[in-house]
Amino acid sequence: MNGPFVLPVRDIVRRPGEMREHEFTVTLSEQWGEGIVSLAEGSELDLDVRLESVHEGILVSGTADGEYSGECGRCLTPITRPVEVEFQELFAYPGEEETDFEVQDDHVDLETLVRDAAVLSLPFQPVCQPDCLGLDPRTGEKLTVSTGTEQEAPIDPRWSALQQITDQDGTAESRAAEKEES
Numbered sequence: 001m002n003g004p005f006v007l008p009v010r011d012i013v014r015r016p017g018e019m020r021e022h023e024f025t026v027t028l029s030e031q032w033g034e035g036i037v038s039l040a041e042g043s044e045l046d047l048d049v050r051l052e053s054v055h056e057g058i059l060v061s062g063t064a065d066g067e068y069s070g071e072c073g074r075c076l077t078p079i080t081r082p083v084e085v086e087f088q089e090l091f092a093y094p095g096e097e098e099t100d101f102e103v104q105d106d107h108v109d110l111e112t113l114v115r116d117a118a119v120l121s122l123p124f125q126p127v128c129q130p131d132c133l134g135l136d137p138r139t140g141e142k143l144t145v146s147t148g149t150e151q152e153a154p155i156d157p158r159w160s161a162l163q164q165i166t167d168q169d170g171t172a173e174s175r176a177a178e179k180e181e182s
């Protein structure tokens, strides 16, 4: 067995209570994810893995830190964001449990486990900033220019709660309506 996500467990196999920790970095040999954003081929994942020997097999848990990239789902600006993925799974000894993962030849291969967790953690609707206004439907120009720190005008504290609500909607219409009211 080999591969960038394969770890040896020979020294803790069938020794419940034993535990090993591994920290390592993997450079992805292919893209992970098919959506608007993905983990790019050639990008790095920093893994922090704990292997615990239990009666049924090896309990694998840990985190993977990487970066996804792609486009804002509203305005198509290229974005890159850090992502931290958590995973945990039992790798059972062969023939002992019905599981998706098994200890094989005194090794565990974490690739499928980490990959599935990473792809699931990618946002379905990635945005360049929470209040991105997207593109002008007539001109196709990007409506948002600066980052979320901008404030066009001082906001009356009494309106700030409402402002937060409308920011969550992220629509230009709700902001315009609020301005007329205030």
Ligand SMILES: [Zn+2]
Pocket: 072, 073, 074, 075, 076, 077, 127, 128, 129, 132, 133, 134
């Ligand atoms: Zn955007």
